Amino acid sequence: MPKVKVRNIQNTAVSEIEFPKEIFDYPLKEHLIYEVVKNFQANQRRGTAATKTRGKVAGSGRKPWKQKGTGRARIGSIRSPIWRSGGVTFGPHPRDYSYQTPKKAKRNALKSILSDKLRNEKIYVVDQIKLESNRTKDTVTLLKKFDFDKMLIVDKKENSELMLSSRNISNIKAVDCKEINVYDSLKYNYIMFSVDAVKYLMEVLK
DSSP, X not given: OOEEEEEOTTSOEEEEEEOOXXXXXXXXXXXXXXXXXXXXXXXXXXXXXXXXXXXXXXXOOSOSSOSSSSSSOOOSOTTOTTSTTOOOTTOOOOOOOOOXXXXXXXXXXXXXXXXXXXXXXXXXXXXXXXXXXXXXXXHHHHHTTSOOSSEEEEEOTTOHHHHHHTTTOTTEEEEEGGGOOHHHHHXXXXXXXXXXXXXXXXXXXX
């Protein structure tokens, strides 16, 4: 089993924790990750794009001029798609883009990402993430001790100070351990877990 150092908020190692091999030593499956991320993004789409067909645009139904004898091309309606301000042919209409991916595929994709980050030493485990208030300044001060560029912080939602104080930091996102997903895990280069959060995750993913 891989062992990871548990640090305090001063970035000093205080103990070790063992990670299950079946979760944190999982092979990297890029295509599976791609499919799960594509599914996540599709489910976020609102699907409200819409255009008007020739039956919906404003305009008279009268034939602009007679069929023959004018020297001009024949036309039946000013709402024709080939005319300016006419209808749109094959344009988008409101639809639901969401679809389901098997739960097992999502779990395996998450294990694949977590294992890859662990191999590249991009996972921090801290004993507890405790802030004195919900000010953004407190989170910034806390994270100065750690080396990262973009970080996902995973703890329990009861830690309201962390959840509130991290909202205004562009390269930081804090989530509840029950809401961690493949998209966020891939988007942020580093992940910080509290001990409670990583234990919950090990129970869910085993």
